[in-house]
Every structure is written in structure tokens, then in C-alpha cells.
Amino acid sequence: MDEILKAQLPYTLREADFPALGELYRGKVRDNYSRGDRIVMITSDRLSAFDRVLTTIPFKGEILNRLTVFWFDKTKDVAPNHILDVPDPSVLVVRRLQPLAVEMVVRGYLTGSLWRDYQAGKGAKAYGIDLPEGMRKDQRFEKPILTPSTKEQVGKHDEPVSPGELVSRGVIKRKQWEEMARISLDLFAAGQAWARERGLILVDTKYEFGVDGAGKLWVIDEIHTADSSRYWIAQGSEERTRRGEDQKMLDKEFFRQWLIRERNYKGEGPLPEIPDEVRAQLAGKYLELVQTLTGEAPRLVVGDTRARIQKALKARKYL
Ligand SMILES: Nc1ncnc2c1ncn2[C@@H]1O[C@H](COP(=O)(O)OP(=O)(O)O)[C@@H](O)[C@H]1O
Ligand SMILES: [Mg+2]
Incomplete structure (x- = not known):
């Protein structure tokens, strides 16, 4: 699995760039295209910490989006949620709300x-x-x-x-x-x-x-x-x-602590440099989390994420 995560390093999705989908709001992590009463939310592989985008992580967008879909489905009886469609593992089509x-x-x-x-x-x-x-x-x-x-x-x-x-x-x-x-x-x-x-x-x-x-x-x-x-x-x-020992974490705090420890970074000043090794390691953490929570390993395919998303959006007539 480590090999797959490393192989994906050059193909991460930094920005979606599909202007035909509607009006863009670029958040820290997602690129959101609104039209009428729906939003196409594309979860990029951007990693933000202390409210700043610092790098990209292989498969991160897909893994996060899979988790959201999993949890919204599980809790749909607790409260209504915005999901309308999931055309690609990295993409949600949602009800546009205030x-x-x-x-x-x-x-x-x-x-x-x-x-x-x-x-x-x-x-x-x-x-x-x-x-x-x-x-x-x-x-x-x-x-x-x-x-x-x-x-x-x-x-x-x-x-x-x-x-x-x-x-x-x-x-x-x-x-x-x-x-x-x-x-x-x-x-x-x-x-x-x-x-x-x-x-x-x-x-x-x-x-x-x-x-x-x-x-x-x-x-x-x-x-x-x-x-x-x-x-x-x-x-x-x-x-x-x-x-008084540290907890074993499967989340972003691991990265926040790495930034504080290795880069003395807490959100201020110039953006720190993040080595590929740390990017792949972090991808492993995200993967472990989705696997443990859902009980199954997602089928991750090495390749150009943007091209895959484009194909899926065309197939479902969003593009
Ligand atoms: N159903 C929805 N309707 C309108 N806005 C939404 C909906 N779901 C999420 N959003 C907004 O879309 C954005 C998602 O992108 P994100 O990368 O999380 O941005 P941010 O940096 O603002 O948190 C957020 O600002 C969130 O509040
Ligand atoms: Mg957000």
C-alpha cells in the first residue's frame, strides 16, 4: 500500500478547475461550484493546518469524501443532510443551502x-x-x-x-x-x-x-x-x-505537532516546506482511518485524479 501512496505523489489534485460547473468558491480544501440550487463539491488533496494550505496529500480528497459519505449515510436518521449524489469518490453534489x-x-x-x-x-x-x-x-x-x-x-x-x-x-x-x-x-x-x-x-x-x-x-x-x-x-x-503520554492519533493533530516540532510553525510567517516522505506518511494515516472506520480498504487507483473526476462528471452529465 505504501508504494501506491508514493506513486500517487505526482498526481494529487491541487485545484479542480472546471469552470463549466458554475460559480466557484474555493475553500481551504474543497472547490465548490454552485449553480441554481445545487453545489458540486470537489474535495481536493490540499492539506490545510492552522487555517493555511500547506501541501497536497495523495488520495486525501477521495478518502475524506468517502468518510463523509459513509457518515452521512449512517446518521441520516439523526438529522437531514445535504447530499444529493456522489458521481465520483472525490465529488459530492449537494443541496445548496444558506x-x-x-x-x-x-x-x-x-x-x-x-x-x-x-x-x-x-x-x-x-x-x-x-x-x-x-x-x-x-x-x-x-x-x-x-x-x-x-x-x-x-x-x-x-x-x-x-x-x-x-x-x-x-x-x-x-x-x-x-x-x-x-x-x-x-x-x-x-x-x-x-x-x-x-x-x-x-x-x-x-x-x-x-x-x-x-x-x-x-x-x-x-x-x-x-x-x-x-x-x-x-x-x-x-x-x-x-x-501523561501522547495518544495514538489518526488525524491531523499528528501533522500539527510535526509542524510545531520540526518546523516551529504555528500558522504565522512563511509557509514551511513539507517533504514527500511526510506527505506519503500522512496519506497512510488517512487511509488507516477510513479502513478502520468502514471496515474495508477503499480501492485506490494510481493516476491523474483530475482526469478521473472529469470523466465521471461527463458520464453523469454534470459537464
Ligand atoms: N450545502 C451547502 N450549501 C452551501 N454551502 C455549503 C454547503 N456545504 C458546505 N458549504 C460550504 O462550502 C465550503 C466548503 O469548502 P471548504 O474547503 O470546507 O471551505 P472553507 O475553507 O470555507 O471551510 C465551506 O465554506 C462550507 O461552509
Ligand atoms: Mg471547511
């Missing part, structure tokens, strides 16, 4: 940026939450907590925010907050339960929501992917927390 400018972050454990804030004495006050003192790194919360952030334009960092502020700033209505909070916690519970059965811990994640013309809420974007979530290997996790 996105609400908030990232609903759900956390089951004290780790990552929240742990960094907690250590710096900031706790979770920005989210309107009082955390108990004396918690350890990676310690589980009694109940998952919601730590929302505003969703900013490309190039700006997202900001922590409390539910009260979201409502007073007019980003969302109180009732919407309540429904989004309930759905987010339900989706997270469903995700954690399934991950557990597969030997993984869904540590934290973020959801996005959109509204249709009638005001109905839909789950949009991606769910429970390695870009939007943190996953740990369950076995031995509690012992590792007790001993």
Missing part, C-alpha cells in the same frame, strides 16, 4: 487547542464554559461540551465564541442554536458509539449547518472526517492519559 457562519465544535476530551488554552489559564471562558481546575491533558469530560467558533473568510482565523454572543451578534437565532446544539450532540454520540465499536475514539469534531427557504436546518459540509475531527486509538488510551 450556510450559518458558525462551526459547531463538540469535544469529548480536553486536548488540542483547548488544552493549550487551558494550560495558558484561559480555560474555556471564551465559550461561556467553566471547566474544573486540575484537569489533565487528554482527560475525558463528564459530558461532551460545545465550543463553537465563528466561521471566517479564507485567510482569517476562526474565533471562539459563546452561544450568547452568537445570538446577540445576530449570527443565529436562539432557537436555531438550541436545535443545532441538540443535533450536534446527537451526531457526536452516534459517531462516538460507532467509532468505539471499531476500536477508535471520536475525540472531537465540528459540524456546519445550513437553512433552506422554509427555515429548515440541514447538516452541511463534511462530517467526522480526519479534517474535521480528531480520532485516537481506543486501546490503551486511558493508560496513556494517566501516564
